Amino acid sequence: MPSLKRSTKADPAPSRWAWRLQRLMLTPAFRLGLRAGAPFVLTLSMGTWYLSDPATRTAIQDTVAEARASIAQRPEFMVNLMAIDGADTALAASIREAVPLDFPTSSFDLDPASIRTRILEMPPVREASVRIRPGGVLQIDIVPRIPVAIWRTAEGLMLVDREGAHVAPIARRGLQPDLPVIAGDGAPVHVHEALQLVNAAAPLGDRLRGLVCMGDRRWDVVLDRNQRIMLPKDGAVRALERVIVLESTREVLSRDVARVDLRLGDRPTVRMNATATEEWWRIKQLNSGKSLQ
Secondary structure, eight states: OOOOOOOOOOOOSOOHHHHHHHHHHTOHHHHHIIIIIHHHHHHHHHHHHHHTSHHHHHHHHHHHHHHHHHHHTSGGGEEOEEEEESOOHHHHHHHHHHSOOOSSEEGGGOOHHHHHHHHHTSTTEEEEEEEEETTTEEEEEEEEOOEEEEEEETTEEEEEETTSOEEEEESOGGGSTTSOEEESTTTGGGHHHHHHHHHHTGGGGGGEEEEEEETTTEEEEEEGGGOEEEOOSSSHHHHHHHHHHHHHHHOSTTSSEEEEEOSSTTSOEEEEOHHHHHHHHHHHHHHHHHHHO
16 A cells, blocks of 8 residues: 655744744834834934034034024114113113123124123112113113112211112212211111101201111111200100100200100100200209308
8 A cells, every 4th residue: 555645734823033023013112113213323323423523513513603693693683772761871871881782783692681680780770671672772671779868887978778778879968968867887777767757857857967776776866966866766756756746845955955865765864965064053053052041
């Protein structure tokens, strides 16, 4: 009998490595890596190799600089002048000195934030805004500090605003005759209270010479003839108003009084000047001599 031969059929199943490759190709992350990751890595490698040449980098930088310069120098981007609003002539001149600009200049070369910071460092300026206005104008709007008092120090006279900030030095008192004079180390800190005392002392008129902050906690009101009203720490305005009432009814401050001490509210005292004290002792001695006779 003829021998029977077994027919061998090819296995349709893929090999193990082919199966793993097929499974890997079905993975979304791997497919994304092939579509995007591989081109990105290849492009990055080629760009890094291309830019590793110093001559290439220099050529690219020169090209970018030329393109920027050609755009920056266009007429619509040029700033031709500076406009300052809200400042007087002297302050405007100071701002122009603090921000020296050579016009015309490109708006690409201006930094409004840096200019504003430099202007805010000036003592007379309270607030400022800087912007480039259409038409090639650098617009600067200023809110100046308004001086409300003259602070007398050992170094000289200084104008201060309502917040106690320095505004500008002043050569002499007569340049600002309408402003009150304050003195003492802590005077600018308490300038708001000083203004209240000045308003309360309005009935005294030209007799008011100024206010002195004592110990950074209370005020002395200085009048002509070297008279002083020593006010308490609390209730200073009310205490001053009491003295003004006494002046209108008893003319206390019109007499030979050197000090009116109101630091102790329940025990106010009056100190006479040297001439009045000597005269008082003389009269007392005369009266005592007559009584002995």
